[in-house]
Amino acid sequence: MIIEYIRYRVPDAQEFEAAYRRAVVPLGAAPECLDFELSKCVDEPGSYILRILWTSTRDHMEGFRNSERFQEFFAEIEPYVGNIEEMRHYEQVITKTEPTSTEPTLYEWAGGSEAFERLTEVFYGHVLKDDLLAPIFAHMDERHPRFVAMWLSEVFGGPDRYTRERGGYPHMLAQHLGKHIREEQRRRWVSLLMDAADEVELPGDPEFRAAFASYIEWGTRLAVQNSAPGATPPTKAPVPRWGWGVAPPYTP
Numbered sequence: 001m002i003i004e005y006i007r008y009r010v011p012d013a014q015e016f017e018a019a020y021r022r023a024v025v026p027l028g029a030a031p032e033c034l035d036f037e038l039s040k041c042v043d044e045p046g047s048y049i050l051r052i053l054w055t056s057t058r059d060h061m062e063g064f065r066n067s068e069r070f071q072e073f074f075a076e077i078e079p080y081v082g083n084i085e086e087m088r089h090y091e092q093v094i095t096k097t098e099p100t101s102t103e104p105t106l107y108e109w110a111g112g113s114e115a116f117e118r119l120t121e122v123f124y125g126h127v128l129k130d131d132l133l134a135p136i137f138a139h140m141d142e143r144h145p146r147f148v149a150m151w152l153s154e155v156f157g158g159p160d161r162y163t164r165e166r167g168g169y170p171h172m173l174a175q176h177l178g179k180h181i182r183e184e185q186r187r188r189w190v191s192l193l194m195d196a197a198d199e200v201e202l203p204g205d206p207e208f209r210a211a212f213a214s215y216i217e218w219g220t221r222l223a224v225q226n227s228a229p230g231a232t233p234p235t236k237a238p239v240p241r242w243g244w245g246v247a248p249p250y251t252p
């Protein structure tokens, strides 16, 4: 996560706020934007700070900035560009709660890239012998298990290799479009993956497995939706980043 601060000094507070009320609609809908807040200075009327939490600087600069949502956002706030006094990215250093970076990522907890490579190798071995799934994966690239391991590593907080080396979300999405994945196939995919997770001994603690299963449930349901005839999913988005959710990592 990265925080962007934009400081404005504007002559027409009311119009500025009205423009921002419109501009935050596309901003809030952007997958790269985690949160935002516009505050006005009580000591000096006309001074404003916009604080935006982005998934990463790269997601902001390369994802959001190249999206249609940015065009819509910018159209509203363009008249105020000349009133910007500061526009920079910041990293959290000290907070009331512990900075989130001290918590291990799911990627680290799982055992890093090697753990996900073991997982997908075993998993696709089972997939290719499965009556429901083998036909869809009949022509799969032999490197497919490694690519999916790269994807999972990035999703769970590891290096962004899938984005840099494999085309990120747009490429992954393109692989599912038009595949017409059925619910029973999705269920089998999930079930074989969970079996493989046991087989390669991914951490079995409830907190890790709950977070892992939650992404897999979400991701496979999206795969079904996006692969359906006539589906029109967003063509550009960052690779999702999945965290621990409600239950933090177990500390004995």
Ligand code: HEM
Pocket (backbone or CB within 6 Å): 133, 136, 137, 139, 140, 141, 144, 147, 148, 151, 152, 166, 171, 172, 175, 176, 179, 181, 185, 186, 189, 215, 216, 217, 218, 219, 220, 223, 224
């Ligand atoms: C969380 C769920 C899922 C994830 C993370 C995932 C991940 C991926 C990724 C990263 C690719 C592209 C690999 C590359 O870079 O070449 C891919 C392709 C593919 N996925 Fe998925 N997928 C998911 C669910 C599913 C499901 C449920 C099915 C079908 C039952 C499926 C079928 C396929 C197929 C057939 C391909 C193309 C394989 C090839 O021909 O090389 N995926 N998937």
